[in-house]
Amino acid sequence: MARVLLTARISDDKDHSNSIQAQLEEQRAWALASGHTVVDEVEDRTVSGSVDLPDRPKLGKHLTEVGRQAWDTLVVSTQDRLSRDDRHFNAFVGNVLDWGKGLIVLDDPSFDISTPMGRWIAQGKAVQAATELDKIKKRVTRSRRFLRKHGRWAGGTPPYGYQKVKNVPRAEASKCADCGVWLEPNPEGKGYHLEPDPVSASTVVEIVARMLGGDSLTNVCRDLTARKVLSPWDYALTKRRTPKEPKGAPWDVSGLRRILTNVALIGQTTHATERDQNGKALKVEIVRGEDGKPLQVAIPIVAPADFRRLQEMLTAQRAKPGMSRSKYTSYMLRQVGFCGYHVAGVEAGQTFEEIHARLARVLAEASIEDGADPFSHPIYGQASTKRGKTTRYYRCKTYLDCIDGKNFRADEIEAGFEATFMDVVGDLPHTHRVVIPGEDHAAELAEVLESIGDLEEDRYEHGLYKGPDGAERYRRMMGRLEERKTALEGLPSRKAEVREEPSGMTIREYWASLDYADRGHWLRSIGMRSLVTRQTDNMPAPGSPVIVTVFPPGFRENALRWAQEQR
Known part of the structure; x- marks a missing residue:
């Protein structure tokens, strides 16, 4: 056998x-x-x-x-x-x-x-x-194309933030007043369409607001997981025809990035134009309607202008140097603290007074000399465990070649930074950024111009829209795009404004409201910097860290201005 x-x-x-x-x-x-x-x-x-x-x-x-x-x-x-x-x-x-x-x-x-x-x-x-x-x-391809064209859900798991809703009989075509989605006549009420899901859509709105406010993907994922907000995968389990128990999967950065870069958030959809032998999409394009513009298939969860800003932020974050993932990314002074012994002109054998005189001169010059960048050598968080006790500390990026070459205890350097920081601005008003929306049609105009270019490429380079029917369809789509282009070019434009407004707390009170990780994130978001050295043998506390705080341009001035206006 x-x-x-x-x-x-x-x-x-x-x-x-x-x-x-x-x-x-x-x-x-x-x-x-x-x-x-x-x-x-x-x-x-x-x-x-x-x-x-x-x-x-x-x-x-x-x-x-x-x-x-x-x-x-x-x-x-x-x-x-x-x-x-x-x-x-x-x-x-x-x-x-x-x-x-x-x-x-x-x-x-x-x-x-x-x-x-x-x-x-x-x-x-x-x-x-x-x-x-x-x-x-x-x-299946023909069916999906037909369903998308007629505002119906083509199947599969709905994108996070949406739910599929069964269509109702509709004798005539109707247009959504909120987003302009056209639903074709459907007398029998066949199929489904997408609508924002009350639970997951509200989570998306919160996430986008936090990201636009300067939060990071990592912090958002950590917070959502700590609050036991169901991850997209777990939430999908609860929405199945036969609901299943969530597995407790945490939110992850890559998954959240995919959600936030999906045009589904603004009610659009995509289709794969090229796949590998296993069916995996290699090239994806936005589905467009007869007018050549992206086809609107659902009510947007996120305003298109906010979505564009979000994409710019995510792209900038990914391209930003020094943002690679590390097991030490939770240290509060990451990308905030820098070693003062690597400033040009600081040399071995100098006294404490000579070193700090040089630091003060470099910082006061307001322009970086050749090799005099004071923030060239960040300090990194490290940890060691001996006999069951873990000690956290910071050390210079190139500690082997550093004049000092020693570790700084994390609790000492963080306490020193906080004391110095609060002495200067702790009692001043805390402010946050408020965006005053503008009227800017440049993005939509660019989208129309891109659609015109795509149509011309399809016709003249790829040989599409052939024959009398194809030529008529091309003329109709191009005519609508040209009309929209002319209309947009005639509209007024006003830039959005970003203003700082008081939150009702002092900086000290706001600091106290933050946990350890959020304090570090806030310091990085405002552009705070500090230079670290240590007391010498002839000083009261030899070896103790000495912190020189470097505030971002205008930070103290704005806080003082708000303090005077509130008096």
Whole structure:
């Protein structure tokens, strides 16, 4: 009797589907009746038949040199469950023969790859399965294109912030007053459309507001996880047809970035124009309507102007140097504290007074001399644990070449910074930035110009819109875009204003309201800097840190101005 590997696959694992279970039950019954030993069961859920067998999440490990040693025969319920790609199927059959293994297809007793005639018949069936898959793909593509065009949800998991809602019978086309989404006549109320989900949409609004206010992806994820706000993956589990218990998955930065860069937040959608052999999207474009503008398929959760600002911020954060992830990123003075011993002109053997006179002169000059950048050598947080006790400390970026070369205890340097900082500005009013929206049509005009360029490229470089019908469609779309371009160029423009307004707290009170991580984030967001040295042997506390705080331009002046206006 043989050692058999039972395999099951389903392309779309819906909650109500029992396909995997049915396949395995059939195979178990066959193995029991035949007296074979089942060595393992493979369940590849939500895996397309076009994915090559070695690349499948569950089956792949059983096809390696080590994995093959555990089984003699691979069992599948139907040939199309094995593969819907004739090239993959033929290659796999060749491998099975080379390995000296067997292959059983339960619904086809005549299936036999041991003879040329059997392989020829099996190859014919593989071609049929591949042809059917190609038809399915084209049918699904046409269906999705139609549904998108008519304002209906094309299927799958809704983007975070939205929920699918069943359509109601609609005798005539209607237009959403909030976002301009056109819903075509749908007398029978078929299908679904997207609407903002009350719970997840409110979370998106909070996240966007925090990001635009200067918060970071890392801090937002940490806070949402601490508050036990369900992550997108967990929330999707609760929204299934058969709700499932959340797994407690935390919010992660990469996942949040994908949500915040998705045009779904402004009610638009995308489609893949190029995929790899496994169906993964390689190139994605925004779906456009007959007028050449992005097709609006749902009510926006985020205002388009805020969405554009958010994309600029996320792009800038990703491109910003020195922002690589580290296990020490939680230290409060990260990117705030810098070693004062690396300022040009500071040399070994100088007295404390000479060193600080040089620091004061460099900082007062307001322009950086060659090599005199006072903030060239940041101090980094480190930790060591001995006998169960953890000590946190900072040290210079290049401590081996530093004049001082010693560690600073984190509690001492952070306490020293806080005392110096509060002595200067602690009793002044805390302010926060308030954005006064402007009237700027440049982004929409740029979008229209981009659409005009895309249309011209499609027609004159890619040969689209051919024939009388195509030419008429091109003229209609181009005419609408030109009309919109002319209208936008005639509208007034007023820049948005950013103002500092008092929050009602002093800086000391605001500081007390923040936790450790948020204090560091706030210092970095306002551009705070400090230079660190230490007392020398002839001073009251030799070795203790000495902090020189460097406030961002205008910070103290603005706070003093608000203090005077409030008197």
